[in-house]
Amino acid sequence: MQQADVIVIGSGIGGLVAGALLARYGKQVLLCESHTIAGGAVHGFSRQGFHFDSGASFYCGLSDPNSLNPLRQVLAVLGETIPAIPYDPFGHYHFPDATLPIYGDSEKYRAAIAAITPQGATEFAQLEKRFLSLYEGLRAIPTLALRSDLNLIPTLIRYFPSLLKLLPNLGLIQSSVGALMDQTIRDPWVRRLIDLECFLLSGLKAHGTIAPEVAFMFGERSRSVIDYPIGGSAAIVDALIRGFKKWGGQLRLGTHVEQILVEATIVKGVRLRNGETLNAPIVISNATIWDTYTHLLQPSDVPTAYRQSALATPTVDSFMHLHLGIRADGLEALTGHHVVVHDADQDITEPGNTCMISIPSVWDKSLAPPGHHGVHAYTLEPYEGWMRDEQYELKKRSRSHSLFRALERVIPDIRQRIVLELIGTPLTHARYLRRHQGTYGAAIAAGTGLFPSCHTPISGLYRVGDSTTPGIGVPAVAASGILCANTLVHPKQTLELLKLL
Numbered sequence: 318m319q320q321a322d323v324i325v326i327g328s329g330i331g332g333l334v335a336g337a338l339l340a341r342y343g344k345q346v347l348l349c350e351s352h353t354i355a356g357g358a359v360h361g362f363s364r365q366g367f368h369f370d371s372g373a374s375f376y377c378g379l380s381d382p383n384s385l386n387p388l389r390q391v392l393a394v395l396g397e398t399i400p401a402i403p404y405d406p407f408g409h410y411h412f413p414d415a416t417l418p419i420y421g422d423s424e425k426y427r428a429a430i431a432a433i434t435p436q437g438a439t440e441f442a443q444l445e446k447r448f449l450s451l452y453e454g455l456r457a458i459p460t461l462a463l464r465s466d467l468n469l470i471p472t473l474i475r476y477f478p479s480l481l482k483l484l485p486n487l488g489l490i491q492s493s494v495g496a497l498m499d500q501t502i503r504d505p506w507v508r509r510l511i512d513l514e515c516f517l518l519s520g521l522k523a524h525g526t527i528a529p530e531v532a533f534m535f536g537e538r539s540r541s542v543i544d545y546p547i548g549g550s551a552a553i554v555d556a557l558i559r560g561f562k563k564w565g566g567q568l569r570l571g572t573h574v575e576q577i578l579v580e581a582t583i584v585k586g587v588r589l590r591n592g593e594t595l596n597a598p599i600v601i602s603n604a605t606i607w608d609t610y611t612h613l614l615q616p617s618d619v620p621t622a623y624r625q626s627a628l629a630t631p632t633v634d635s636f637m638h639l640h641l642g643i644r645a646d647g648l649e650a651l652t653g654h655h656v657v658v659h660d661a662d663q664d665i666t667e668p669g670n671t672c673m674i675s676i677p678s679v680w681d682k683s684l685a686p687p688g689h690h691g692v693h694a695y696t697l698e699p700y701e702g703w704m705r706d707e708q709y710e711l712k713k714r715s716r717s718h719s720l721f722r723a724l725e726r727v728i729p730d731i732r733q734r735i736v737l738e739l740i741g742t743p744l745t746h747a748r749y750l751r752r753h754q755g756t757y758g759a760a761i762a763a764g765t766g767l768f769p770s771c772h773t774p775i776s777g778l779y780r781v782g783d784s785t786t787p788g789i790g791v792p793a794v795a796a797s798g799i800l801c802a803n804t805l806v807h808p809k810q811t812l813e814l815l816k817l818l
C-alpha cells in the first residue's frame with residue numbers, strides 16, 4: 318500500500334522547502350524527521366527560559382518582498398510570512414589590529430574600511446561593483462522558476478529578454494571570488510576581509526568560494542534588508558511547517574528513517590527505526606550525501622564507483638559550540654553579531670582562530686528572561702579524536718577556551734555574568750543535527766567540481782540540502798528544495814505558482 322506520493326527524509330530547510338512546495342503542487346507528502354524538533358541546523362531549543370538557535374542566525378531579506386532570497390519566494394507561494402526585525406550593521410568583525418562594523422549600507426561599509434585602509438576601500442569598491450552587477454543580473458530569473466531537468470531550457474527561453482542582462486556577467490558565474498579579488502584587490506587587509514566574508518558563508522576562503530554566492534550576499538545585504546526573525550531561527554522552521562501542513566503535508570517528528578528501500582534500482586519507500594515500512598514512488602533525502610550513501614542505502618543499491626566518489630566528497634570541519642545565558646545589566650549598547658579573529662599570523666580557517674558570536678536577544682527580548690541575554694558562540698573543530706571517554710569533559714572545557722576569549726573581546730566580564738552554560742562538541746553537533754561527523758557541509762572548492770544535483774542513480778530517489786547544488790546556507794538549501802520540487806512537476810504547474818510572486 319502506498320502511504321504517500323512523496324516521502325521526505327529530514328526536516329532541514331532543504332527537506333521542508335521541497336516537501337512544502339510539493340504539497341503546494343498537490344502531492345501527498347509525508348515528512349519523517351528523526352529529531353523531536355524540526356529544522357536541522359536551523360532548529361531552536363529552550364533551556365531555563367532562554368531560546369537558542371542551534372546553528373544559523375545571519376539572515377537577509379526575510380521581511381522584504383523584493384528580496385531575492387529563495388526562502389522568501391517559497392513562503393510567498395505557501396501564503397506564509399516571517400515577521401523579522403531589520404538591523405544594520407550586519408555585525409562587527411574583530412581582527413587583532415582593528416574592529417570593523419559590516420554595514421549593509423554600501424557607503425557606510427566603504428567608509429568603515431577607509432578609516433582603516435583608504436586604498437583598500439577604493440579597491441573594495443571595484444570588487445563590490447562587480448558583485449552588485451552580478452546580483453542585479455541574478456534578479457532576471459526568480460529561483461522559484463528553476464529546475465534540474467531538461468525542462469529548464471524552455472523555462473530559460475521564457476526569460477530570454479531578462480537573461481540578456483546576465484550575459485555580461487556570464488564569466489563571473491563560474492568564477493571564484495579569489496579570481497575576482499586577484500584582479501581588483503592588492504591591499505592585504507581587505508584581502509583578509511574578503512577571505513573572512515567567504516569563509517563565513519561557504520566554510521572556504523575566497524579562492525574556494527564561487528562568485529555568485531558572495532554576490533548574492535553582498536546584494537541582499539545592501540539592496541534588501543538584514544533582518545532577524547522574531548522568535549529566533551525556529552520561526553523560519555515554524556513558518557515552513559505551517560505552510561507545509563496548510564497544503565496537506567504530514568510531519569512525523571521523532572521518526573528516524575533506518576533504510577531507503579530499493580528494488581532493482583527503483584525506490585520503493587523507507588523503513589523506520591521502529592520497523593515500520595512506508596511506501597512511496599518518490600523519496601527525497603535531506604540527510605547529507607555521506608549519511609545517505611553510508612547509512613540509508615545498501616552498498617549494492619548504487620554503482621560502486623558512484624558511491625565511492627560520493628563518499629569521497631571532502632567535508633568542512635565540525636564545530637565547538639557555547640550556548641550561554643548571561644545577565645544583561647550594563648550591556649545596553651551591545652550589538653547582536655560578532656566575528657572574532659584571534660591571531661593574524663594564523664589562517665582564519667584554523668580551528669579556534671575565528672569565532673562567530675550571535676546574541677539575538679539584542680533584537681528580540683522574548684528570547685531570554687527579563688534582564689538577560691542568550692549567547693551562541695561557535696568555532697570550527699575537527700571531528701577526529703573526539704570520544705565520550707573520561708577525558709571528554711576536560712577536553713570540552715579546554716577546546717571551548719577560544720570561544721570564551723572571543724566573547725571577552727565583546728563582553729569583557731562575561732564569565733561573571735553567566736547563569737547558564739552549555740558546551741557542545743562535534744559529537745553534540747553530529748548527534749543533534751544527525752550529520753556525518755557533525756560537518757558544516759561539503760568543501761567543494763570553486764574550480765574543483767560542482768555540488769551534485771538532486772538526482773541519484775536510483776529511479777525515484779532524490780536529494781536536497783547543503784550537499785547538493787547550490788551548496789551551504791539557508792538561502793542555498795531553500796534553492797535546493799525548489800530545484801528538486803520543480804523537477805518533479807510539470808513546468809506549467811510552476812508557471813501557475815510564479816504568478817503569485
Ligand SMILES: Cc1cc2nc3c(=O)[nH]c(=O)nc-3n(C[C@H](O)[C@H](O)[C@H](O)COP(=O)(O)OP(=O)(O)OC[C@H]3O[C@@H](n4cnc5c(N)ncnc54)[C@H](O)[C@@H]3O)c2cc1C
Pocket residue numbers: 326327328329330331332349350351352355356357358359371372373374375376572573574575603604605608613636695749750751752757758781782783784788789790791792794
Ligand atoms: C553553526 C552553524 C551556523 C550557521 N549559520 C548560518 C547563518 O547564519 N546563515 C545561513 O544562511 N546559514 C547558516 N548555516 C548553514 C545552514 O544552517 C545550513 O546549510 C542549512 O540549514 C542546512 O540545511 P539542510 O537542509 O541541508 O539540512 P540539515 O539542517 O542538515 O537538516 C537535515 C535534517 O535531516 C534529519 N535527518 C537526517 N537523517 C535522518 C534520518 N535518517 N531520518 C530522519 N531524519 C533525518 C536531521 O535530523 C535534520 O533535521 C549555519 C550552519 C551551522 C551548523
